[in-house]
Amino acid sequence: MLDDADENAEPTRRDYLKYGGALFGGGALAGCAGQSGDGATTTATETTESSYAAELSPVGTVTLDEPPTNVFTHFPWFPDMASALGQGDTVNNLWWDGTVAGLEYFTAGFDGFEIEWADAAGEYGFTKERLYELDSDLHLVDPAWVTTQDNWNRADTDEVADNIGPWFGNYYSNFNAAPPEEWADGYEYYDLWELFERVASLYGERERYEALQSVRDDQLTTVEDGLPPESERPTAAYLSISTDLSSIYLLRLNAPGYWNAHTRPLGAVDAFGDEEFTGPFQEVDVEALLEADPDVILALWTVTETFDFDGLKQNLRDDPVGRELAAVRNDRVYPQGTRWQGPLMNLFQTEMTAKQLYPERFGAWPTYEDGDDYPDFGADEQLFDHARVEELVAGGSL
Structure with missing residues (x-):
């Protein structure tokens, strides 16, 4: 040394x-x-x-x-x-x-x-x-x-x-x-x-x-204008969950900090009541999930080819407790990216999550299968200007 x-x-x-x-x-x-x-x-x-x-x-x-x-x-x-x-x-x-x-x-x-x-x-x-x-x-x-x-x-x-x-x-x-x-x-x-x-x-x-x-500001304005009243918003559980359900960790949904930069602006109701816990996450089991019974499950780290998202959904359907979850019964278990997001991923993840939580307001999130790319939304379906961001990261005009 x-x-x-x-x-x-x-x-x-x-x-x-x-x-x-x-x-x-x-x-x-x-x-x-x-x-x-x-x-x-x-x-x-x-x-x-x-x-x-x-x-x-x-x-x-x-x-x-x-x-x-x-x-x-x-x-x-x-x-x-x-x-x-x-x-x-x-x-x-x-x-x-x-x-x-x-x-x-x-x-x-x-x-x-x-x-x-x-x-x-x-x-x-x-x-x-x-x-x-x-x-x-x-x-x-x-x-x-x-x-x-x-x-x-x-x-x-x-x-x-x-x-x-x-x-x-x-x-x-x-x-x-x-x-x-x-x-x-x-x-x-x-x-x-x-x-x-x-x-x-x-x-x-x-x-x-x-x-x-400026693109981000426009996105947040679009989201804010499109959100339903709080009384009509779904409950959601934000999870890091293994395919075989052997480990399930609960993350904060609406807490301050940049790990929630894509969920907090969407204002969904935390299915776990925004309970406080030490550290970035808290371990739970399927029984605890059923007790909270979220309308939507957001499954972190799952949009990569290394994660078997199809297997996760099937295991939830096969599990005697998991199959009782409202999110499973209604096919509202969705893939997520990473809380380790920078601005590029944040723009996409905000759009993704808005569509998952509020399909009637922002357009439905399509079915995801392992290995899919991010959906090619038309300009009228986008919650931010994809072409403008593509131009900017490529060094285009400011």
């Missing part, structure tokens, strides 16, 4: 080139941004006209002299963001290759769209040696989360920021979870598109972000 950096050393050229003098150590923030009513930070900033800068808790302000060309990511929402900005070729690492399969499913209708980081998938976790080897301009990872991993501490994250390149991430906005105690003071939460805005600023792609945000 390389020696730890001397914390008393003079700032290096890389300190100024890559980190721009931003305050990182000690958990302090440089120039905290304003707060919206729900606690989310509302603006991203470019501190100079000639630099690429953004402010994010818990790292403060990060400033680059030029857009990053060699970017380390770990969690899937950041590679999705890079692709949305036409910068997918900058990603040198990610965890979980299921991200590739998920994005391939949703963007199958985009002519010439390439997931340029498809071969960058590795294992969960990473070492400091690996980061030195990659020598990235930017690490799109929350250092607060990094310090919870084996063989990492605050001194290690500071060393990487000083000697390689800055960190930029906010993991605990996933479901507004509590960060590690040493990072808790001043830790702020963001929604998915606020995080995307800040990444776009570092890439110098603010205009492309704004164009995509």
Whole structure:
């Protein structure tokens, strides 16, 4: 292992080139941004006209002299963001290759769209040696989360920021979870598109972000205008469920955080009463499902060829308890993508889920069979402008 950096050393050229003098150590923030009513930070900033800068808790302000060309990511929402900005070729690492399969499913209708980081998938976790080897301009990872991993501490994250390149991430906005105690003071939460805005600023792609945000705003307006009254909305269970029903995990449906960025705006009724539980999910069994008896079951991680969705539905029909579920009897068990969504998957998953929950309002979701691509909805059936997004990710006019 390389020696730890001397914390008393003079700032290096890389300190100024890559980190721009931003305050990182000690958990302090440089120039905290304003707060919206729900606690989310509302603006991203470019501190100079000639630099690429953004402010994010818990790292403060990060400033680059030029857009990053060699970017380390770990969690899937950041590679999705890079692709949305036409910068997918900058990603040198990610965890979980299921991200590739998920994005391939949703963007199958985009002519010439390439997931340029498809071969960058590795294992969960990473070492400091690996980061030195990659020598990235930017690490799109929350250092607060990094310090919870084996063989990492605050001194290690500071060393990487000083000697390689800055960190930029906010993991605990996933479901507004509590960060590690040493990072808790001043830790702020963001929604998915606020995080995307800040990444776009570092890439110098603010205009492309704004164009995509406009598409998202139009989608949310369409959804909001089309929702039925709350009294007429279905109950839904949002699950991670194995094909053989041996493991069933309940996820929050309407909770804050970017893991629910595609379900929360749809306002369906959580079949489990929005009950609170520790962590991102809670294990349940088929009997508990029947007690809640949701109108709709949303089955996470199932739109890839590696999951036997047809088998799942058949096993629910064959199970003596499962067959009694209203969602099973009415054929309202639907496939879902991933909660690890970036903006591209978020647009598609919002459309997908709206059709699954409210077919009479937004058009029915077609029957899904293993290996299908995302449906080719006509323009009058789309809940966002697919062609516009395809144009933007391909580098088209802003």
